[in-house]
Amino acid sequence: MAKPNTREVRDLTDSDINEQIKGTRRKLFDLRFQKATRQLNNPHLFKETRIKLAQLLTVQKERIRSTKSS
Secondary structure, X not given: OOOOOHHHHXXXXXXXXXXXXXXXXXXXXXXXXXXXXXXXXXXXXHHHHHHHHHHHHHHHHHHHHHHHHO
């Protein structure tokens, strides 16, 4: 999984961002489950997934703040 470009994330609609946040949180849950059961082959996926989630949440918060201040 490649790190998403912030510009690509900003081009998504609000509903797409929400769906990706849900999917990314689910993926993190699955990765933690795999780690607990010793089935995780690629531990670097934790970092990439957390970075993707942080970017999505940041863009979501920016949009919420911009609509409140306008």
